[in-house]
Amino acid sequence: MKADDLILISVDDHLVEPPNMFDGRLPARFADVAPRVRRLDDGSDVWTFNGSVIPNIGLNAVAGRPKEEYGVEPTAFDEMRPGCFDIHERVKDMSAGGVLGSMCFPSFPGFSARVFSAADDKDLALAVVRAYNDWHIDEWCGAYPGRFIPMALPILWDPHLAAAEVRRLAAKGCHSITFTENPATLGLPSFHDEHWDPLWQALVDENVVLSIHLGSSGKLSVTAADAPVDVMITLQPMNICQAAADLLWSRVIKKFPGIRIALSEGGTGWIPYFLDRIDRTYDMHHLWTGQDFGGKLPSEVFREHFLTCFIADPVGIKLRDMIGLDNIAWECDYPHSDSSWPNAGEELAVVAADVPDDELNKITFENAMRWYSFDPFAHRPRERSTVGALRAEVAGHDVTTRSFDKGRFERTGAGTDLSALASNATA
């Protein structure tokens, strides 16, 4: 398929929270303790909440920058592309990149909102999570119906409250919740504990996908403090296989057969090997470990429960039949450093040049629509939803690379202590 004819729904992008997002959304008694943006003496903008100071590192907002200027230094709103945090600019950037729909993960709260759940005052934590979710659904996604797959932050400290929030938001049309790839590493009961059952039941009842983003265990793959940053970048998506294995073998899958899980930004090329590995593990070991999938192979069970996704993954495309054509979705990863925006459509067209149209359509938009109960065509006809059509609508929008090298921050990067980066960059 030609790039212009693709229809692209991205199941993994990121938003940088704008400073005013909580305005009018919290009870007056929390006015002094609400999350807020502060400018530090070095000129960077940080979010502060509950004693934490959370910078936004450069690598996480590099859309439209030259690659020479990627780095892990802190940044500020006026050195980011406005599409990172401004919904109107974001939609223009999406159209200029040919992207019809997008699901946006959070930045400063962490992928599992652990920054919020860390608050000692759980009334405050609850108010902030709910305010964030309402802002995300009503203001961010609501500004452009049919362009965004809404996604909620989880409540980590109480599975009954978590379930109630899922049900509240499902009634508003939200069918995705972001979660940690390993609650145990956050000091919470693991995936193997009954503790979470009320949440799992709510997900099944309300047809909500558990979207697990790489890096959401609260730790990056840092092999050594003095390892080059390239090591961590390489290993990021490979780490998520731990969450896949953890959940695949868990009681969750067996007790909640309707549960569905997305491995966000996890890549796809490793999945065939993983599926072979779990089937072999089952064959060699289930007689003593007691694993029982009711006569199914673990790889079959995987395909019933897991959505995988990729940015540009020639191996995954080649092996798509071994992964499962109904289990692969595309992602853009705007505005992070792994994204090929605004040329992601062209990149995909090259990687998937040999893929028949009906298969490619599943990967680029049909699977995302089905898994996330998302119907952009209720708002925009299909013929106006292609890469070519969307681009034509914003023909004058500037997507040329913009240099910030004369900005106020000294660039850091290759020599940075990754231990410090790990604690700042993830969630």
Next chain:
Amino acid sequence: MKADDLILISVDDHLVEPPNMFDGRLPARFADVAPRVRRLDDGSDVWTFNGSVIPNIGLNAVAGRPKEEYGVEPTAFDEMRPGCFDIHERVKDMSAGGVLGSMCFPSFPGFSARVFSAADDKDLALAVVRAYNDWHIDEWCGAYPGRFIPMALPILWDPHLAAAEVRRLAAKGCHSITFTENPATLGLPSFHDEHWDPLWQALVDENVVLSIHLGSSGKLSVTAADAPVDVMITLQPMNICQAAADLLWSRVIKKFPGIRIALSEGGTGWIPYFLDRIDRTYDMHHLWTGQDFGGKLPSEVFREHFLTCFIADPVGIKLRDMIGLDNIAWECDYPHSDSSWPNAGEELAVVAADVPDDELNKITFENAMRWYSFDPFAHRPRERSTVGALRAEVAGHDVTTRSFDKGRFERTGAGTDLSALASNATA
């Protein structure tokens, strides 16, 4: 190729150290502190050294057992197949499985001999490592010339001593050294520190392969203490991609272009995805991280330095061209629980049914010979080295499955606390 016509050299098997291995090999002053086998009150046999008690868990010596009896309980020499620890029985088992050659990793010292290096008395530690290496080369491998690829234990506490030991053993024909997949997790300088340069130089000078076995970082992939053991088994080989990334991006590869590394028991099906990932990481990030391979792609550099191996990996076989036909070797993993002994040849013949003979020969023995400077045909003609020919030589050898279910140990397993297992099972 038919199974009978295969020539099999396994680059990853395991030996269980026999109780008498140190007899006459240590100075008299260490008689009271030498490693020794003790029988515990529960009837299990353990090695003791320097205050440590190291059991041999059942899973690591299950060759010839029914799968229902796999488990992580401790074991004893009289409940193991003698081929685990007796060289004469081992060679018969190899022949009965059709295996011509074998490289045997250690058990109780740990893959990187950290049990020995932990001794406060470094003279004792040095004497024990050297005694082990001499026993391994002279007695274990030496008993059957041409049947074993010798492999040395490393000296972890002094890179100059480590280099000297490599040179001493290379003179005895040893071209493999086992090592940790991450020295940093053992509390040592990381792969990125100049500390290890004397060792790397010795490896290059003496044409010795750094053989890095999965699990050798001293920790298993345990997602949570209450995770099913299946999770850890699944993730074991996937963990080694961290060592591959760590070394690929390190200064070691650049400063020692002759260094060669084996990812032992690491599997192969994930390698094409990994190679694509490192090339993309390079493309997206090298302008700010400063990585420079002199005009080569990281994937090309990987193929110059890394040997991969597999037990039975249909994905890796299918994608062998993307891995590199000169970079794949077969392994048996006797007597561990992932092994298909004595039917590994039949299993491989099925998985590799479509592979041309010249390509399969590289994978089953030619690559192992070249990487490890090993020439079995100096001792045995090629026509007597096939699966069929070797089996015919030991036609009466009993390889039927033997039950130990009436043995003295209560079987444990699925419900075992993996944290405890992790600290015992690895090295």
